[in-house]
């Protein structure tokens with residue numbers, strides 16, 4: 001699987017047209033989850049769009065109460081999505097019914113059977129990540145964590161780099177509030193871009209894969225355009241240095 005540099009977060013999207021528009025403007029990685037209650041919306045958007053299925057990376061996540069019924073629950077997700085397989089299946093959080101000794105082998109079986117292309121994890125800390133590697137004898141295909149200027153879990157980035165898997169950044173726009181962060185506003189002004197584009201360009205510069213959520217064509221296009229922004233090392237350092245204290249999704 002080749003993970004696009006920037007994908008679409010879909011939490012809160014309830015209109016299939018927004019998904020179809022995202023694909024139309026060039027998004028090739030769509031991120032949903034059982035708990036977002038919109039897998040059917042994402043599936044309908046994919047069905048409406050003019051794109052080959054093979055071009056898309058479709059990701060969903062098993063919620064914490066489903067981790068002892070991995071196969072049944074995944075089949076239910078595939079039914080809602082209207083797909084034969086997903087490209088990335090995440091463990092949403094290592095909580096609830098999560099048991100590495102049984103959940104992870106069940107996921108590997110799904111992969112062997114072709115229902116899932118790759119197994120990934122979300123909100124995993126170092127202990128959970130290392131346990132994953134012990135049990136399956138390989139790193140996850142991705143770890144998806146909260147990462148934005150006001151919350152920078154560098155230990156997770158280092159682990160991803162060391163074990164050579166992508167780190168996916170959720171809430172990369174600080175839930176639409178990056179314009180409140182002075183260093184981001186200053187970088188944006190220097191490059192004549194928006195604070196949202198500055199935050200995304202900063203993540204991309206660090207080799208992180210952001211998945212901003214956007215619903216309008218204007219926002220969708222603006223976020224994709226962040227891929228062609230070149231930041232200077234001083235810009236990256238300025239945002240790296242932002243006070244890191246606002247985690248939107250603590251345990």
Ligand SMILES: NC(=O)c1ccc[n+]([C@@H]2O[C@H](COP(=O)([O-])OP(=O)(O)OC[C@H]3O[C@@H](n4cnc5c(N)ncnc54)[C@H](OP(=O)(O)O)[C@@H]3O)[C@@H](O)[C@H]2O)c1
Pocket residue numbers: 008009010011012031032092122123144145169170171172173174175176177194196197211212213214215216218219220222223249
């Ligand atoms: N794994 C997890 O536990 C977890 C947790 C949270 C989120 N996620 C994933 O990460 C995705 C993104 O995170 P998020 O939805 O929390 O927040 P986000 O992407 O940081 O911010 C989304 C907000 O920013 C606004 N926005 C988007 N583009 C903009 C632009 N160019 N200019 C101004 N405003 C803009 C959106 O408004 P409009 O909608 O009006 O465009 C929306 O209000 C989610 O959708 C979900 O897929 C995963």
